[in-house]
Amino acid sequence: MIPIRDRSRRNGFPWVTFTIVVLLGIVYVWDRQWSLIGPRIVFADLAARPVDVMAAIRGGEKEPLVTLFTSIFLHANTAHVLGNVLFLWVFGPRVEGRFGPVLFMLYYLFWGVFASFTQIFVTPQSGVPMVGASGAIAGVMGSYFLLFPAARIEAVILPFWFWPITVPAWLLLGLWFLLQVFIVQPGVANWAQAGGFLAGMLFVILVGDRRARERTRTADTGLR
Helix, strand or coil: CEEEEECCCCCCCCHHHHHHHHHHHHHHHHHCCCCCCCCCCCCHHHCECHHHHHHHHCCCCCHHHHHHHHHHHCCCCHHHHHHHHHHHHHHHHHHHHHHCHHHHHHHHHHHHHHHHHHHHHHCCCCCCCECCCHHHHHHHHHHHHHHCCCCEEEEEECCEEEEEEEEEHHHHHHHHHHHHHHCCCCCCCHHHHHHHHHHHHHHHHHHHHHHHHHHHHHHHHHHC
């Protein structure tokens, strides 16, 4: 199932989510010298390679550690970036509204790095470059899964794109997570996406309820 709209969304404008979406688009075409298709050229050296990151952790040159951040803004092809942007735009706004823009931005970066480390832990000797915001966006989805499980998500099932259905968030996201764990997809860093999803859930468990209580307490104080 491919999500196309959060029917329960009621937040104000999600500036951080919007900024990330725009940034991902700009970096994508910039990487291809302002083309929508073609190989990565400009930022080809900024992809994360597990073997290089592991060598840096073990005491080698530290430059590969930077790619843990840069790689989450790069994408392999048009379908890759469009898919990630779609998922982020559906699930990002309400999570941003719950955590606030500053924390959401920091959490997003952490989820992306954590997701990369998960894939590196599973395939430490791989020299295949990892690119994509999928891990960070998976963190957004993991947070959404616990914060808004009953939210109504409008989705389509290919090839029946003309017949949208509405499903609860827990069902769509739960199926997506199981797909990452049990079905290996060629060319996809499944463990990075699963790791990002679990990291997003962990953040909700650790700080989600506390922030909700703080906001409620602040609102109550303002009414007195």
